[in-house]
Amino acid sequence: MTPGTALSLARPVRDRAARVPAFANGAAGEAPGDSEDEAAGLLAALGGAAVLLGADLGVDLLTEAAARLLGVAAHPTGAGEKLKDLLDRSHLGPAARQALGSLARLDGKGSACLRSGAGAKILARRVALPHRRTALLLTPDRPPPEAPLGQHADPLTGLADRAGFIAAVTARLGQTPAEGGGAFGVLVLDLDRFHVVNDTLGPAIGDQVLIAVAARLRAALRAGDLPARLNGDEFAVLIHAGTGVAELEALARRLMDTLGRPYLPDGQPVSLSLSVGIARAPEDGTAADTLLRRAAIALHAAKAAGRARLAAFTPEMQARSETRRQMETDLRRAFALRQFELHYQPQVELPDNRLFGFEALLRWRHPARGFIPPDQFVPVAEEVGLIAPIGAWVLAAACAEATRWPAPLTVAVNVSGLQFEQGDLLGAVASALDRTGLAPERLEIEITESALLVNPEATLGILHQLRERGVRIAMDDFGTGYSSLTRLQSFPFDRIKIDRSFVSGRRGLAEGRAIVRAIAGLGASLGMRTIAEGVETEEQLASVRAEGCTEVQGYLFGRPAAVCDLPAVIAGFGRRAAQVTEIPV
Ligand code: C2E
Ligand code: MG
Ligand code: MG
Numbered sequence: 001m002t003p004g005t006a007l008s009l010a011r012p013v014r015d016r017a018a019r020v021p022a023f024a025n026g027a028a029g030e031a032p033g034d035s036e037d038e039a040a041g042l043l044a045a046l047g048g049a050a051v052l053l054g055a056d057l058g059v060d061l062l063t064e065a066a067a068r069l070l071g072v073a074a075h076p077t078g079a080g081e082k083l084k085d086l087l088d089r090s091h092l093g094p095a096a097r098q099a100l101g102s103l104a105r106l107d108g109k110g111s112a113c114l115r116s117g118a119g120a121k122i123l124a125r126r127v128a129l130p131h132r133r134t135a136l137l138l139t140p141d142r143p144p145p146e147a148p149l150g151q152h153a154d155p156l157t158g159l160a161d162r163a164g165f166i167a168a169v170t171a172r173l174g175q176t177p178a179e180g181g182g183a184f185g186v187l188v189l190d191l192d193r194f195h196v197v198n199d200t201l202g203p204a205i206g207d208q209v210l211i212a213v214a215a216r217l218r219a220a221l222r223a224g225d226l227p228a229r230l231n232g233d234e235f236a237v238l239i240h241a242g243t244g245v246a247e248l249e250a251l252a253r254r255l256m257d258t259l260g261r262p263y264l265p266d267g268q269p270v271s272l273s274l275s276v277g278i279a280r281a282p283e284d285g286t287a288a289d290t291l292l293r294r295a296a297i298a299l300h301a302a303k304a305a306g307r308a309r310l311a312a313f314t315p316e317m318q319a320r321s322e323t324r325r326q327m328e329t330d331l332r333r334a335f336a337l338r339q340f341e342l343h344y345q346p347q348v349e350l351p352d353n354r355l356f357g358f359e360a361l362l363r364w365r366h367p368a369r370g371f372i373p374p375d376q377f378v379p380v381a382e383e384v385g386l387i388a389p390i391g392a393w394v395l396a397a398a399c400a401e402a403t404r405w406p407a408p409l410t411v412a413v414n415v416s417g418l419q420f421e422q423g424d425l426l427g428a429v430a431s432a433l434d435r436t437g438l439a440p441e442r443l444e445i446e447i448t449e450s451a452l453l454v455n456p457e458a459t460l461g462i463l464h465q466l467r468e469r470g471v472r473i474a475m476d477d478f479g480t481g482y483s484s485l486t487r488l489q490s491f492p493f494d495r496i497k498i499d500r501s502f503v504s505g506r507r508g509l510a511e512g513r514a515i516v517r518a519i520a521g522l523g524a525s526l527g528m529r530t531i532a533e534g535v536e537t538e539e540q541l542a543s544v545r546a547e548g549c550t551e552v553q554g555y556l557f558g559r560p561a562a563v564c565d566l567p568a569v570i571a572g573f574g575r576r577a578a579q580v581t582e583i584p585v
Contacts, residue, residue, distance in 0.1 A: 049138040154229040157214035165228035169288035185239035185248045188295040192273045192307040194233035208265035252276040252310040273308035343560035355573035357410030360398040388423025395432040412444040417451025420459045440470030500534020520548030
C-alpha cells in the first residue's frame with residue numbers, strides 16, 4: 001500500500017513509502033522514528049479512518065474516511081484546531097464526544113465504543129506515537145449511512161434500483177477492512193408466482209403488494225444493510241455484517257417468514273412465498289455483477305428445488321447453470337432446425353390385448369449426442385419458455401400422424417402444466433384438430449398430478465373446455481404426486497395411468513400390487529379406465545390384470561417406435577392379438 005494512493009488524506013502527505021513498512025510491521029505504539037511524516041505514513045499504511053493528534057491534542061491530520069464517520073466536512077482542518085472543537089462540529093452526541101476526548105487523553109493504548117449521530121457503532125482505538133503524539137483509529141461497525149439514492153431510487157418502492165445496488169456493492173468491494181470492508185453477503189429474493197397476483201387482481205394491486213414488500217424488507221434489516229428492487233418482483237439486499245453462511249441463511253429464513261406473511265392490499269388477503277439465493281464476497285466473487293449473478297444462480301437452484309426455499313451459491317451450481325445455458329441455446333436451435341420428433345408407444349386393451357392407440361413421446365435428435373430423452377430437456381424447455389411452442393408442435397404433429405392410422409386408433413399427447421399457464425393450450429388443440437381433421441375423440445391429453453396442483457382451478461377450467469370439444473383426458477403417472485385419491489373426484493378423467501414404479505416392483509412387490517389394486521378399484525367405481533404403465537414381463541401383465549387394470553402399456557407390447565415403423569407395428573398387432581398367452585396368477 002502506498003501512502004497518498006491507498007486513501008486520500010485531508011491534508012497532503014509527502015510520499016514516504018520506503019519507510020512505511022517498518023512502521024506497519026511493528027506494533028504501532030512502539031514504532032521507531034519521530035518525524036511527522038513517519039506518523040502520517042503510518043496512518044496511511046494503516047488505511048482508513050484516523051485522526052492524528054499533536055502533543056497538545058491539536059488535530060494534525062484527519063483522513064477523509066474519519067471525516068465521513070464523524071460527519072464533518074472533509075476539507076482540511078484549520079491549523080491547530082483542537083480535538084474538542086473538531087468533535088463539537090461532528091455529529092457525535094455528547095457522550096460519544098466525551099468518550100473520544102477521554103480516550104485521546106489516555107496514556108498508552110486504549111479503546112472505546114461510540115455511537116455516531118446516525119446511530120452506527122464506531123470502535124475507536126488510541127495508538128500512542130512518539131513525541132507524545134496520538135492517533136485515534138476509528139472503525140465503523142458498519143459503513144457510514146448510504147448517500148441518498150438520487151437517480152438510483154426505484155420509483156415504485158423508493159429502494160435502490162439495480163444500478164444503485166450494483167454501485168453500492170462495487171463501492172463496498174472497494175472498501176478496506178478499516179473502512180468497514182471485508183466479507184459481506186448479497187441476497188437475491190424473488191416472490192414466488194407473483195405474476196398470478198398481477199394477472200388475477202390487476203397491476204395496481206400488484207404494485208401495492210410490491211410497496212408493502214419493500215416496507216417490510218426495510219423494516220426487517222439492520223441499519224447499514226441495503227435493500228434494493230432489481231426489477232419486477234425481484235429484490236436484493238447487501239448484508240454488511242454477520243456474513244457466515246449459517247448467519248446469512250438464518251437472516252434469509254427470517255426474511256422469508258416476515259415477507260411471506262399475508263398482505264392486505266385494498267383489504268384483499270394475498271399470500272406469497274419467496275425464494276432466496278445467497279452469495280458471499282469475497283468467496284463467490286470480487287465484482288458486483290459476478291456476485292449478483294451467482295446469487296441469482298443460487299436463487300434459481302432454490303426455485304428449482306420447489307420454491308419457498310433458500311440456497312447459498314456453490315461452484316456445482318455454476319457448472320449446472322452453464323450446462324443448462326448451453327442446453328437452452330441448443331434447444332432453441334433444435335426447435336428452429338426441427339430436430340424434434342415423436343415416437344409412438346402402443347397402448348393395449350385387456351383382456352384380449354387389442355391395440356387401441358399410441359402415446360406420442362417426444363425425442364430430441366441431437367446431432368452430436370444422439371436421441372435425448374424428454375426427462376432431460378422438457379424441464380429446461382419449461383424454464384426458458386419454450387414448452388408452449390414445442391407443445392403446440394407436438395400436438396400438431398401427433399394429430400397429423402394419427403390421421404394416417406386406421407380409425408378408431410387414438411393418440412395420447414403429454415402436456416406440461418406450464419402449457420396451461422403460458423401457452424394457449426385450447427387454441428393449440430383446436431388448431432391441431434382443425435388443420436388435420438382428426439376426430440376429437442381420437443385425441444387424448446395426458447396431464448400429470450403435479451401439473452394439476454399448480455393452479456387447479458384454471459387448469460380444471462381448461463380441461464372442462466377440452467372435454468366439451470370431445471377430447472379425452474388422462475391423468476398420467478398417478479400415485480407419484482402429492483395429491484390423494486380424492487383428487488380424482490375433482491375431474492371426470494377418462495383414464496388413469498398407473499405409474500410404472502408400482503408395476504415394476506420398485507416400490508416393493510406387495511405394496512405395488514396393493515396400490516395397483518386400490519387405483520384400479522377406484523377407477524372402476526368412478527367409471528374411469530385404468531392403464532398400467534411400464535409392463536415389461538408376462539408376470540407383470542398377469543399381475544396388473546388380476547388387480548383389475550383394464551389396459552396396459554409397456555415394453556412387453558412394444559417400445560416407443562419411429563413413425564416409419566408404425567405400419568408394421570399396427571399390422572403385427574392385428575396378427576398377434578389372439579396369440580399372447582395368458583399366465584394364470
Ligand atoms: P410418461 O408420459 O409417463 O411416458 C412414459 C415413459 O415411460 C416414456 O419415457 C416411455 O418410453 C417409458 N416406458 C414405457 N414403457 C416402458 C417400460 O416398459 N419400461 C420402462 N422402463 N419404461 C417404459 P420417455 O419417452 O422417456 O418419456 C418420459 C416422460 O417425458 C414422459 O413420461 C412424459 O412425462 C414426458 N414427455 C414425453 N413426451 C412429452 C411431450 O411431448 N411433452 C411433454 N410435456 N412431456 C413429454
Ligand atoms: Mg404420458
Ligand atoms: Mg406416465
